[in-house]
Amino acid sequence: MAAEIKERILTGRYLIVFAGSFGVFFANGVITPVLPLFVKGPLGGGDVAVGLTFAITAVSAIAIRPWVTPKFNSWGYKPILMGAFAAAGISIGLSGFMPNVPSLIALRLLFGAAMACIFIGSLTAITSWVPAARAGEAVSLFSAAPYISMGLGPFLGQWIFHTFDYTATFIVAGCIAGFGIIPMIFLKADKPKLPDDGLPVKRFYAGAVMPGVVIAFGIVGMIAFGAFIPLFAPTIPGMQVQFAFLTLSVVVLGFRIIGAKLPDRWGPKRTGIVATTGLIVGLAALSVTPWALWAYLSIVPFAMGMALQYPGLLTLTLEHVDDRDRPVAISTFTMLFDISNGLSGLFVGVVAAVAGYRAVFAASAFMAFIGLLILLLVVIPRYEALKRSISTRTV
Secondary structure, X not given: OHHHHHOOOOOHHHHHHHHHHHHHHHHHHHHOOOHHHHHHOOOOOOHHHHHHHHHOHHHHHHHHHHHHOOHHHHOOHXXXXXXXXXXXXXXXXXXXXXXXHHHHHHXXXXXXXXXXXXXXXXXXXXXXXXXXXXXXXXXXXXXXXXXXXXXXXXXXXXXXXHHOOHHHHHHHHHHHHHOOHHHHHOOOOOOOOOOOOOOOOOOOOHHHHHHHHHHHHHHHHHHHHHHHXXXXXXXXXXXXXXXXXXXXXXXXXXXXXXXXXHHHHHHHHHHHHHHHHHHHHHHHHHHOOOOHHHHHHHHHHHHHHHHHHHHHHHHHHHOOOOOOOHHHHHHHHHHHHHHHHHHHHHXXXXXXXXXXXXXXXXXXXXXXXXXXXXXXXXXXXXXXXXXXXXXXXXX
């Protein structure tokens, strides 16, 4: 146990995968505040089109999983990740040249497939390199990348957009995403060495479903935040969209980096309850905010929830998973993330069109509350029953 605690997580190969993925995450952060404006402005779309543009990535992300997941065991993660980085760069870089919403959606489908490969490959790699007792810490540190990107990317995106135009913003972001290929060239990665026992490769992992469902309900708020804060912030006196994203990023990074060990120390029960409650409180407060300071303070518990929920529940999912099933367990867990991504984008788009932006955050808080009920009534009891069963068999 002491050796596991002392073992270094931030190895060279870990940092290479982190750096490569960071390029895509940062590029996505650059275009996040600009994409809704691009859809509603030059492309002439409405709120539903904005939600659809964010949601459609889930369709390709889900569709590619049954095909690509077994390939991580046969090909290894390096070639798949390199191809995904290239596809992400192309899809983002060409977005600014699209003349209408359908053509933009086609590129967003490519981006969704690339992101699915990046999440499965990256998480499979980093969790296979660390002891099980430190998987939550490894995931927390890795998932700092999207939130650094969410905090800093919008500043660059806003500056490029206001200095030049939409097209320049997407081109620069596409180049940043494509640069993720460079560090991967130096990664020495072997294919997984699995026993030749003739067992079929799984394409679905049932044990990941219910933790993924909790994440699915929680992610509604993240989709709502990304899609509509750029449109909601100007309606609040003194609120600026880039500072909203920065607040979210700073709080999440505080928990993901400084508090990286919390999911492993607290365990999935405490981590899940605290995280999901934070989502509910933050989103509900954001829905009734009368001024900017209230809005920024509301983002704090929401960000805490986003920081803790994902690594805590992914750790729960992988706790008793072997190397053969690790890619499919991660694929199934993140598939629920993508399903929610797709349905949530449509859901919040319709809510915004019918009832306004405040209702979007109120509805998202209610979705997180449903997730909390599932966590308390289904996920935690099953997890504790499994632990008792394993403990009984090993006695």
